[in-house]
Amino acid sequence: MTLIRSWLPAANDAACPFPLNNLPCGVFSVAGGAPRCCTAIGDKVLDVAALAAAGLVAVPPGTFDAPAWNAFMAHGPALWASFRAELTALLGEGSDSEAAVAQHLVPLAEAALHMPMTVAEYTDFYASKHHAMNVGTMFRGAENALPPNWLSIPIGYNGRASSVVVSGTEVRRPWGQVKGPDDALPRFAPSARFDIELELGAIVGQPSSGPVTVAEAGAMIFGYVLLNDWSARDIQAWEYQPLGPFQAKATATTISPWIVTAAALEPFRVAIPPREREILPYLEEALPGLYDIALEVGLTPEGGEETVISRTNYCEMYFSAAQQLAHHTTSGCSMRVGDLLGSGTISGPEKGNRGSLLELSWGGKEPLDLPGGLTRSFIADNDTLTLRGATKGDGYTIGFGEARGKVIPALEHPYER
Numbered sequence: 410m411t412l413i414r415s416w417l418p419a420a421n422d423a424a425c426p427f428p429l430n431n432l433p434c435g436v437f438s439v440a441g442g443a444p445r446c447c448t449a450i451g452d453k454v455l456d457v458a459a460l461a462a463a464g465l466v467a468v469p470p471g472t473f474d475a476p477a478w479n480a481f482m483a484h485g486p487a488l489w490a491s492f493r494a495e496l497t498a499l500l501g502e503g504s505d506s507e508a509a510v511a512q513h514l515v516p517l518a519e520a521a522l523h524m525p526m527t528v529a530e531y532t533d534f535y536a537s538k539h540h541a542m543n544v545g546t547m548f549r550g551a552e553n554a555l556p557p558n559w560l561s562i563p564i565g566y567n568g569r570a571s572s573v574v575v576s577g578t579e580v581r582r583p584w585g586q587v588k589g590p591d592d593a594l595p596r597f598a599p600s601a602r603f604d605i606e607l608e609l610g611a612i613v614g615q616p617s618s619g620p621v622t623v624a625e626a627g628a629m630i631f632g633y634v635l636l637n638d639w640s641a642r643d644i645q646a647w648e649y650q651p652l653g654p655f656q657a658k659a660t661a662t663t664i665s666p667w668i669v670t671a672a673a674l675e676p677f678r679v680a681i682p683p684r685e686r687e688i689l690p691y692l693e694e695a696l697p698g699l700y701d702i703a704l705e706v707g708l709t710p711e712g713g714e715e716t717v718i719s720r721t722n723y724c725e726m727y728f729s730a731a732q733q734l735a736h737h738t739t740s741g742c743s744m745r746v747g748d749l750l751g752s753g754t755i756s757g758p759e760k761g762n763r764g765s766l767l768e769l770s771w772g773g774k775e776p777l778d779l780p781g782g783l784t785r786s787f788i789a790d791n792d793t794l795t796l797r798g799a800t801k802g803d804g805y806t807i808g809f810g811e812a813r814g815k816v817i818p819a820l821e822h823p824y825e826r
Contacts, residue, residue: 426808
């Protein structure tokens with residue numbers, strides 16, 4: 410697909426992350442104003458709640474009453490498609506609605522961005538083979554790196570919706586129970602091995618009440634966000650057996666403020682890598698299930714300059730979001746509008762493609778060099794970690810914005826008051 414030209418000049422710049430081909434879904438406010446649903450176009454935010462109130466787009470009454478896209482998603486794919494077509498017509502080059510629409514535009518630089526939806530439930534997966542091999546090799550050796558079930562099943566765990574925050578929210582270093590190799594007994598301490606995980610999050614836009622096929626699951630996914638699954642590796646190492654991640658993953662999960670819709674990503678579908686083991690029929694998919702989305706992680710020390718520490722691509726995943734969602738429903742587990750599914754850490758085949766500091770520093774044995782003589786094995790206090798993602802079409806870019814968080818020091822002992 411080629412660039413769809415807009416009457417907003419900035420939206421026609423090939424490097425702009427928000428062309429008319431994108432139309433991501435977000436929530437914004439300006440000084441003194443309440444949060445409202447919006448989209449991004451060029452260097453502007455378009456107040457879609459105001460468009461609906463003015464009758465410039467046709468949506469059911471009450472769709473944009475709340476500052477979240479849940480009500481819109483709940484109306485289903487037919488509305489998703491018609492609304493996108495209406496916005497494209499309103500903002501397209503030659504539109505006769507330019508004057509009516511222009512009064513609802515706000516400079517993106519003047520907008521505060523908020524959570525784009527209310528998160529119903531949060532599930533995180535472990536579905537990048539390179540990541541699983543790296544982590545497994547570190548802890549079990551290369552010959553036992555993958556658990557026996559890994560090539561057959563999208564492994565995941567249920568996280569906490571309350572942990573999900575929008576980009577720009579500070580993340581406080583957590584306390585927890587840890588036990589190092591030289592400790593006779595566990596101790597309660599701030600995490601010394603705090604980490605990130607570069608992921609993509611799928612937003613469920615339609616509910617289910619029983620098992621769904623992979624095709625049905627794909628149609629239920631409204632869009633995608635960048636996702637940083639902050640992880641306390643030392644807490645995780647002590648607690649994870651036998652039931653898996655718990656408090657190590659409960660501190661925060663940062664997402665980008667823009668939901669890039671599945672419709673915008675449709676031209677960028679790519680196939681899943683070749684299977685190393687035949688999967689069960691219920692997980693087979695007819696359409697290519699991944700997307701060609703370039704991803705990167707930047708680390709900025711306090712007062713320093715940013716270093717890009719990882720570059721990878723969503724096409725490296727072994728299971729797609731549709732497969733993950735379909736598997737999630739096999740037990741009869743109901744899915745709700747606003748459910749968030751984390752892809753799992755996205756790592757590629759080379760060292761520079763690894764999506765976590767655990768992998769990049771190989772468990773702390775190979776610290777990363779940063780400018781100014783600094784090194785990092787894990788996150789230091791006041792470091793800022795920034796995730797970015799984009800894909801490129803013919804003359805345009807589909808961008809996700811950023812998922813950014815600054816790690817601030819742990820509280821003084823939380824139980825000594």
